[in-house]
Each structure stands twice: as C-alpha cells, then as structure tokens.
Amino acid sequence: MGRTLPTFTERADALFHEWRPFRRALRREDQEVFDTLLSDVRRHAQAGTVLSPLDPWPILILSMLIEERKARLSLLQQVERLEKERISDGRLS
Template sequence: MGRTNPTYRDRLDALEADWGPYRRSLRQHEQGPFDRLWEHARAHADASGMYNPADPMQTVLLSVCLEQERAIQTLTERVSSLEAD
C-alpha cells in the first residue's frame, strides 16, 4: 500500500500542536483568546482544504482575519443601529 497524504485538517492539528509550547507560556487569561483563533481556522478548514497551501499557516491567518472582519462588521452595524435610535 502507498502512503497517503495528510489532510488539511491533519496538518492544521499538527500545526496547532507545534504551537503548544507557546500557548502554555501565555498567561491564563490569554489562552482562551489564543484557542479561539484556532477555532476560527478550523471553521474555515473546508475552504482551506480546497486551496491546500504548501504552508497551512497562510490559511490559518486568513481565516482568523476573515472572522475578525465579520466581528467588526457585526459590531459596526450594531453601533450604527444604536446610534440611529
């Protein structure tokens, strides 16, 4: 049997594990936000897998930026509606 290539999700899990020592060195109140960044990356794993970059960190960072942009948009719309009232 031949070797199988790891899936994007496998590569993402390995990359997150590589960042484990960094996470452990963060203060406890910073670990939750750090974990949420990886949740953003996992939320876009299907699209990232279709792109299948040589370096998965590219799509991790883009996924994080995308989720932060969505949050900014939601908050901006909420502020606008509160100001209109």
Template sequence: MGRTNPTFRDVLGRMEDEWGDFRRALRWRHQPLLDRLFTYAREHADAASHLNHPDQLAPVLVSIDLEQEDRIDELEERVAELEARLEDGPEAAETPVERER
C-alpha cells in the same frame, strides 16, 4: 490511492500541538483567545483543504481573518443601530428594561 499531503485538519491539529508551549506561556486570560483563533481556522477547514497551499500557515491566517472580519461587520452594525437610536432621542436609546422603570 493514498493522499500525498496531510489533510488541513491534520495540519491544523499539528500546528495547535506545536503552539502548545506558547499557549502555556501566555497569561491565563489570553489562552482562550488563542484557542478561539484555532477555532476560527477550523471553521474554514473544508475550504482550506481545497486550497492545498504550499505554505500551511496561509489558509490558517486567512481563515482567522475571515472570522474576524465577520465579527467586525457584526459590531459595526450594532454600533450603527445604537447610534441611530441615540439620534432618534433618549426614549429610543433606552433598553426595554430601562423603559419599565
């Protein structure tokens, strides 16, 4: 039997096509950012396809949120590491290249 609903990847591809005019109207520097959001959504296509949510935008937005949360966590860890180095003193805060000078 065939599927009664399109796959999430099909829905996402259609959404990306529908947003094409919006993308072209964005400033050049923002276009890659929009592309990245669709990449984030594709990263979770398998999980989203299991959801079969009636609002097709919902799993896209949650997928983007998940990826952004992951990036925030990574950046917070980096900031904490850098702050810890600064608290340990100026020698610890230097990068290996700066120490060689």
C-alpha cells in the same frame, strides 16, 4: 490508494500541537483568545481542504482575519443601530 500528502486539517492540527508550549506560556485570558483563533481556523477547514496548500499558513491567517473582520462588522452595525436609535429618541449629543 491512500493520500501521499497530509490534508490541510492534518497540517493545521500538527501546527496546533507544536504551539502547545506557546499556549501554556500565555496568560489565562490570552489562552482563551488563542483558543478562539484556533477555532476560527477549524471553522474554515473545509475551504483550506479545497485549496490544500503545501504551506497552510496563508489559510490559517486568512481564516483568523475573516472571523475578526466579521466580528468588527457586527460591532459596527450595532454602533450604527444604537446611534440611529439615539437620534430617533432625540438624544443628540
């Protein structure tokens, strides 16, 4: 017996398709960022499928936020590492 409701991935893909005109209207560099955000959502599709919400928006936004947070934490760790290296090399400012 088939599913009666579309999966999270199907809903997300339908939204991505609806957003095509919006993407085309963006500047090239913004299109690349937009594509990255959509990739972030796809990276978390399995989690969205487990929940399979009627409204996919919260999962879309949380997926993007998770990836943005990971990137921010990575940058903070790099800054801390560089600061420690600078201090240990005696390059205080």
